[in-house]
Amino acid sequence: MSPSPALAAALADTAREIDARFDALLAVPDDPRADLYRAMRHAAIDGGKRLRPLLVFATARLFNCDMNCAGRVAIALEAIHVYSLIHDDLPAMDNDDMRRGRPTVHKQFGEATAILAGDCLHALAFEVLSDPATHPDPFVRAELVLDLARAAGPAGMAGGQMMDLEAERASFDLTTVTRLQAMKTGALIMAAVEAGAILGRVPPEGRTHLRGYARDVGLAFQIVDDLLDIEGDEALAGKKLRKDAGAGKETFVSLLGVEPARERCRLLVDQAIAHLRHYGPEADLLRDIARFVLQRDH
């Protein structure tokens, strides 16, 4: 099944806007840092589904936020995501040669430049968020930084990546795999939705339903990832598949089985949509995103 026309348009708009913003942010300087910027561009431009930026836009739209502010927040979220992919691909980590059908950054530019390119995107994300151009109210800027820093650090994405490394040595149960994934991919998906709510000045206690939505979408997204790792097409994915089983890692699919994993995914998507029941048609894009998670083939 294809995305709904509204979602297809939003995906295309998001891809275009994120590419344009990275292009402007990462203009190659005429000095010895040129390769550093080329490496960041290689990883950041023309790549990926842009799910996190799309979630920022879709949530910001709920609250009629300024869409230039949302664009800056979206690029910060995606910069963190891209930095994590560069570092995850390194030989000492997942040791991947291909990503999105292209050589990984360290394959193309060398390991040292790849490490620094990741570090630079990491810092740039916080530079963008804390810049007055992102939002006139410093309270909003500081909250956006706190939201993203927590999601990226040891209690979020990087902590989840550490658990993932340990997963090759340990034998995790379903509770631990769920926690691992909630940190490794869920935290940044949650941060994207929360960032939209922060821009909309929704106080923390008013974000419960959106957090529930993000948690369920994030988990469903990861289960589909596990299913695609087993059943997917490497050419379509643009990267190596079937690595989890090879590494002896427990996943949702190894612990639940293929059909029950697929069924859990459907339940999570229904549940994600149910969290949005207090919103009207302005949340249709968020609903479409949840449904689309089930249908993606790469």
Place this chain on the structure above:
Amino acid sequence: MSPSPALAAALADTAREIDARFDALLAVPDDPRADLYRAMRHAAIDGGKRLRPLLVFATARLFNCDMNCAGRVAIALEAIHVYSLIHDDLPAMDNDDMRRGRPTVHKQFGEATAILAGDCLHALAFEVLSDPATHPDPFVRAELVLDLARAAGPAGMAGGQMMDLEAERASFDLTTVTRLQAMKTGALIMAAVEAGAILGRVPPEGRTHLRGYARDVGLAFQIVDDLLDIEGDEALAGKKLRKDAGAGKETFVSLLGVEPARERCRLLVDQAIAHLRHYGPEADLLRDIARFVLQRDH
């Protein structure tokens, strides 16, 4: 020559406070991330001169800032410094086995954990700064984040590190080496002093003298580093020396010669102190720090 009694006391107090703060921030969790935290502690606790935290404290004291706020800012600055050391030591970068007389993080915990430990300290720095506990005014928090993110990213520390990598292949002149060092080590030293001024609510146009002080101290610090790389004692330094010449890198010393480099250092320290002429005895600690840069032997 030893540090002045006031500076000796400030160095000891800073070391104690930074260790205590890292100890609390990096409590080892009872889960698969334990090694990640142990790796961060290994790098962060009981190490280094704590120059950047000391500069935060000394500048914050000029403006009678709350010293708990300054402590949180100091730990964020030092977290960025420590993350950069972890990544710089990696095999793909400087490939160092020893740091501060101990095995480097990747030697002790493996490369993957070292990469993630650096990434986590990077994120934690921004989490600490943007937390309301750091300062009640969100404007101050957002400005602290912007100050540090700029200093850490491609226009600052990480960009300088990239230039340093290129220095092995190119033959840089004095202007380029000065710019490289102003980015690689100078930017974070500048950010430490500016952070103190931000806490003191000094507007950007009122920070000119402090910025001048920081620029000169940072440059003097780096020239002394180059001199120690040639003349220093490896046992005292706790790390490998004489690497620049081996790598064919131009430094202040290779470009200027030993005695002229030492002379330039003295001039920079005089100049740094001259920048403080509008301040009274409340800036004596900053003056002592500038003088001490000349006298350090490791």
